[in-house]
Amino acid sequence: MKGKKEQGQEQQYAGSSFAGKVVLVTGAASGIGRAVALAFGRAGAAVVVADIAVDGGHSTAAMIVENGGKALFVAVNVTRALEVESMVDKTVHHYGRLDCAVNCAGVFEEGARLAETEEAIYDRIMDVNVKGVWLSMKYQLRQMERQGSGAIVNLSSAFGAVGVSGQAVYAASKHALAGLTRSAAIEYAKEGIRVNALCPGAVRTPMLARALGREPALEKKLRAAHPMGRFAEPAEIANAVLWLCSGQSSFVTGHELSVDGGFTAM
């Protein structure tokens, strides 16, 4: 039987309905993006599931449809402008508009001290985590501007608020999202578009499993860094994303919301 503090995974989003809304989620083939896409599907939205991983993307879309929802899978590499533009075009062509966009596509690579980090690792992390989010926002904002409304949530990290020994480049990529998020929030505030970032602590996803697989000793260290003494379930992150996209957060923009079990409070 699960202890009380392990029950997060059973939580379901109990907030607003998204019936009639069109939502685009990048990185939706796995982990947090998949949980976000499923939560929006359950809340009544038409969901565009976008990812470079074709099998996982089709599976997420199929799960939404099996639950009685509407979903379309679009293959995209978020580091390529033409593919990102086409992802937004397909969304609008298929569902007519774009109400909410959640940019979850991201990578986390094997750690090394800064002077030992390979240039190729730097390029890969910055390409996906920063350029990919910038490009996604670029085309999402163009569509939302035409409509005069929209909400964007970028998946940052608790590592976007602190220095991280052995992960300087990943930390830098997530710090960069604060600059993109706050600046876009200011630029588009008067056009009815809200832009926020969500900063999770460690979340039980394939990304975390790969990191723990590479370095098993990390699990104990990471748990100790979270005052709640556990990792988040993807559904707990999805709940906060849906809140940031809902009318319940109508005066929230340019904000980095921590959902980290107290990680950054320490």
Ligand SMILES: NC(=O)c1ccc[n+]([C@@H]2O[C@H](COP(=O)([O-])OP(=O)(O)OC[C@H]3O[C@@H](n4cnc5c(N)ncnc54)[C@H](O)[C@@H]3O)[C@@H](O)[C@H]2O)c1
């Ligand atoms: N899991 C955690 O502990 C944690 C904590 C804080 C922040 N985050 C952030 O949350 C986001 C989601 O992470 P996750 O744990 O669900 O990871 P994940 O690896 O389970 O999922 C990431 C998804 O992004 C996709 N992706 C990667 N590169 C892409 C590209 N170039 N184009 C399109 N899609 C691409 C992958 O195919 C995958 O489906 C990431 O931005 C990550 O940095 C994760």
